[in-house]
Amino acid sequence: KNEVEQSPQNLTAQEGEFITINCSYSVGISALHWLQQHPGGGIVSLFMLSSGKKKHGRLIATINIQEKHSSLHITASHPRDSAVYICAVARETSGSRLTFGEGTQLTVNP
């Protein structure tokens, strides 16, 4: 069993829908990251959080440290949001080295 589990693995939505991607982890962490990977391969950091909630544009990330769970929400989804979304955690003893989930493939249809 992976230390970082994401669900769902694949998600298809219609433009405008509200989207939620979930991440559960089983180790003590210093921070949790949400990353976005487009088909070209490059990975972009969306959020880094260790408590509460962060918002950037249409993206919202929340974390519940007690439950070891985080969610990434996308409001008013758009086809350009189609990408792989990856959850990764910085373990308490690992500094900036990350443990990654398998990713969620999101496809938003027009």
Add this chain to the structure above:
Amino acid sequence: ETGVTQTPRHLVMGMTNKKSLKCEQHLGHNAMYWYKQSAKKPLELMFVYNFKEQTENNSVPSRFSPECPNSSHLFLHLHTLQPEDSALYLCASSQDIGRYNSPLHFGNGTRLTVT
């Protein structure tokens, strides 16, 4: 422009070839990383360098040989690879390796196919 540049973007090589992947960062970071991403699997950390010194080798086969001549450049030398080594190889950098709030900056990766 991500600040981390990888070349080449695509590479096809035979099992007897020798090739090198290059990574360059212009962010003034001190730590650099090589990751392997295979289909349907999480990113796997291969090597970590901090201030040009290798600090981690994650049980990577010796057919992969990293080189870090300075804090801005990182190479991955490849020789006698196997078809199962075909994957996306990603380079990343961070300010340092000790702080959890030192985010990673990734390059666009090199898509490697071993025939």
